[in-house]
Amino acid sequence: MTQLRITEIFYSLQGEARTIGLPTVFVRLTGCPLRCQYCDTAYAFSGGEMRSIDQILAEVASYQPRYITVTGGEPLAQPNCQQLLTALCDAGYQVSLETSGALDIAGVDPRVSVVMDLKTPDSGESHRNLMANIPHLKPDDQIKFVICSRQDYQWARLKLDELQLAERVGDVLFSPSFNQIRPSELADWIVEDRLPVRFQLQLHKLLWADEPGH
Ligand code: SF4
Secondary structure (H helix, E strand, O other), X not given: OOEEEEEEEEEEEOOOOOOOOOEEEEEEEOOOOOOOOOOOOHHHOOOOEEEEHHHHHXXXXXXXXXXXXXXXXXXXXXXXHHHHHHHHHHOOOEEEEEEOOOOOOOOOOOOOEEEEEOOXXXXXXXXXXXXXXXXXXXXXXXXXEEEOOHHHHHHHXXXXXXXXXXXXXXXXXXXXXXXXXXXXXXXXXXXXXXXXXXXXXXXXXXXXXXXXXX
16 A cells, blocks of 8 residues: 655645645645755654555545645655655646655656746755756746845846746746745846746735644
């Protein structure tokens, strides 16, 4: 029986990315090998409960959702995550995967929309970016930069250009790190430089601050 360690399964509104604002079931897997300085889900680093894929599917189904987001922690740190993603797609859901960009996405079911971070220098984890992932990104995927400073913004701008990200994926997301730069500052830079990116604020933080379960 295939099992995964799960921190929480909950129903809420999607707080970011392309389906922002839409009712979504979140499956939060336990564990992450990274330690970004701004991490807001440190409670998912350890603990959790082992659950079989059948148990996860049953709990997800009880909400009768259309959208499912598999998140963490870093979900791909558990090899059985691949099987879970495929099982969710087979069940007919629209599935997205939030991943740090530090683990291999090559085996992810192609029906899944991958929302992949590129970690900026001020995250403290940019050395973990697995650049071999870039060619595996599909038009339906999304790349996310969490920007902590002007220096991070310049770095992200460079990567956008160097890796031709706007041509590679459906959305490139620029998000201000919560309480680290003023959101309006980042918005102004994007407009000034006419970048082909989507600015986003984390809706769940505006609505519910950092409470788990949202
Ligand atoms: S990758 Fe995500 S879960 Fe892991 S430390 Fe960074 S922000 Fe936290």
